[in-house]
Amino acid sequence: AQRVTQPEKLLSVFKGAPVELKCNYSYSGSPELFWYVQYSRQRLQLLLRHISRESIKGFTADLNKGETSFHLKKPFAQEEDSAMYYCALSGHPINFGNEKLTFGTGTRLTIIP
């Protein structure tokens, strides 16, 4: 069974401080990992995916298969980063039809000015 765990429901960080949102997963196979974000009064949107290896809005996430983790990091938090963050996984796209997302419970990040 596939599962995503986000151990922190709430996380408060001072502006300018580093941020790390934790995510661990279990999946029998080769998963795709994602971070989704929901800002206040906005819809859920994709922040980044592991395969693209991009930095989006200063955030990065590295897939660690040994530790089955996909933690989200940013070196210097900004006030506009306050939002709800969800880690998610799906099956490998080569398995057509297996794109459903399995989400963690989410972490509400608050940046303290």
Place this chain on the structure above:
Amino acid sequence: EAGVTQFPSHSVIEKGQTVTLRCDPISGHDNLYWYRRVMGKEIKFLLHFVKESKQDESGMPNNRFLAERTGGTYSTLKVQPAELEDSGVYFCASSHPREGDYNEQFFGPGTRLTVL
């Protein structure tokens, strides 16, 4: 380009009543997904349409839930009869199929369902 739209944004009904939620995907998106988040829990997959066909309905909780996508355009999710535990936010997402690559799912704003 218009995003995924959902109607209604909120619905408050009594236990035993019927509610129908609607999702209009992004034009041209063959994939349509339904998810829901119940209070304090994770967003859970309900089902996946490819055009008008149900590709995966493994997440549907029970036979009180019926999803349709006639003509492969908009989709409806009917709950009949509604129970208290059905309360939550129901999300719809759509994506355009690209073989061999992940299809980014674009989410609607959600419908907040409250069953009293």
